[in-house]
Amino acid sequence: MFADRATIYVKAGDGGNGCMSFRREKYVPRGGPNGGDGGNGGSVVIRASANHTNLAHMSRQRHWKAERGEHGEGSDKFGRTGQDLVIEVPPGTILRDRDRGHVLRDLKEPGDTVIVAQGGRGGHGNTHFKSSTNRAPRQHEKGLPGEERCIVLELKVIADVGLIGLPNAGKSTLLSRISRAHPEIADYPFTTKYPNLGSVVIDPENAFVVADIPGLIEGAHTGLGLGHEFLRHVERTGLLVHLVEAMPVDESDPVHNYRMIRKELEQYSPALAERPELVVVTKMDLTGADEARDRIAAELGREVLAISAVSGKGIPILLNAIREGLKNRSKPEDVESPPAEAPPVKILPGKKPSVAAAPVENENAPVESTPVAGE
Known part of the structure; x- marks a missing residue:
C-alpha cells in the first residue's frame, strides 16, 4: 500500500x-x-x-x-x-x-x-x-x-524529473525503459495509481531520479481523476517531461491534449507551470506518427522530441536533453x-x-x- x-x-x-x-x-x-x-x-x-x-x-x-x-x-x-x-x-x-x-x-x-x-x-x-x-x-x-x-x-517525493501527461501516454513504459523500475503497465487508463520512482544512470557522473505520476485529466485541479492527488510529487522536480501521445486511441487532438494538461498545471500551481519543460511525442512506432509529430511541433511553435519506448527510438536523444536541462536548472522552490x-x-x-x-x-x-x- x-x-x-x-x-x-x-x-x-x-x-x-x-x-x-x-x-x-x-x-x-x-x-x-x-x-x-x-x-x-x-x-x-x-x-x-x-x-x-x-x-x-x-x-x-x-x-x-x-x-x-x-x-x-x-x-x-x-x-x-x-x-x-x-x-x-x-x-x-x-x-x-x-x-x-x-x-x-x-x-x-x-x-x-x-x-x-x-x-x-x-x-x-x-x-x-x-x-x-x-x-x-x-x-x-x-x-x-x-x-x-x-x-x-x-x-x-524527491525527484529530479517529473513525467506528466494524459493516461496511457506512455509514462510508465518510458520509466521502465530508462530505469530498473517496474511500474504496472496495461492498455487501459489509470494503470498507475501511485507515484513510481526510477533512478536513471547515464554515466558515473550523470544520474537522476524520475517520478511517474498518475495520468491527468481535464478538471484534475478540482479533484477529478487520480493525478490531482499526486501533483504535489512533481513540485520538487527541476524539469518536467510532458508526454503527448502521437496517435491517441480516442482520436482526440494531441495539441488540445497538451494545452489541456498545461492549463491544469497552471490552475493547480502557477509556479509549477513555470518549470522547464520538454515536450515529447510518444508511440512513434505507429503508422502516421511522423506526420502527427510535425503537426504538433508546428502548432506549438517549439522543439518537440519524438520517442518510441517499445523500440527505443529517440530515447538516447531524450536522455541527453534531460541531462542538459538538469544542468541548467535552478533549484525549485516549494x-x-x-x-x-x-x-x-x-x-x-x-x-x-x-x-x-x-x-x-x-x-x-x-x-x-x-x-x-x-x-
Whole structure:
C-alpha cells in the first residue's frame, strides 16, 4: 500500500515528580533533606530515513507516546530521564501542526531531524530548596506535562524529473525503459495509481531520479481523476517531461491534449507551470506518427522530441536533453504556507526546553507537604 498523507497524535513524556524526603540514619537526628529531582520526560523526534519510501507505516499506527521521566526518590536519587521516541519517515516529508496549520519542518534529506513534542521537565525535590534559613524544606515540585499535538504528514517525493501527461501516454513504459523500475503497465487508463520512482544512470557522473505520476485529466485541479492527488510529487522536480501521445486511441487532438494538461498545471500551481519543460511525442512506432509529430511541433511553435519506448527510438536523444536541462536548472522552490509564529520556549539553566501542552497557573510553585512523622 502506498500512502503519501497521514495524521498522527504525538505525546511527549511527562516529567517525574520531585521527592520530599529526609535523611533517616542512626545517630544522625537532623540529617536534612535528601529528596531527589524527577527525571525529564522523553521527547518525540521525527527523522527522515532512506529506509522508507512512503507513509504506509504511519497509517497503521496513529498514536505515538514517548517514555515519561521517573519520580525522584530519597537518598538524593534522581529519577531516570525518559527515552526519546524516534519516528522515521521518508525524505521529502512535510510536517504541519494540524490545529494551527503552520509548517513545523520540511525533512528533505536523509538524517534531517526535528523535535515535534518536547518532553516535560522533571520537578525539583526538597533538596533543591534547602538553605541556611530553611534547613528542613517541605517543598517539592511536580513534573511538567510533555507537549502533545496532532501532526499532518505530507510526502512530496524527491525527484529530479517529473513525467506528466494524459493516461496511457506512455509514462510508465518510458520509466521502465530508462530505469530498473517496474511500474504496472496495461492498455487501459489509470494503470498507475501511485507515484513510481526510477533512478536513471547515464554515466558515473550523470544520474537522476524520475517520478511517474498518475495520468491527468481535464478538471484534475478540482479533484477529478487520480493525478490531482499526486501533483504535489512533481513540485520538487527541476524539469518536467510532458508526454503527448502521437496517435491517441480516442482520436482526440494531441495539441488540445497538451494545452489541456498545461492549463491544469497552471490552475493547480502557477509556479509549477513555470518549470522547464520538454515536450515529447510518444508511440512513434505507429503508422502516421511522423506526420502527427510535425503537426504538433508546428502548432506549438517549439522543439518537440519524438520517442518510441517499445523500440527505443529517440530515447538516447531524450536522455541527453534531460541531462542538459538538469544542468541548467535552478533549484525549485516549494509552494507552502508560511509558518505561523511558534509559541515561546523557556529554557531553564541545566534543563531541557519544555513547553507544556496545557499550561496550569502557578504550575512551578512549590507544593507544601504534610509534616513527616518523627521529624
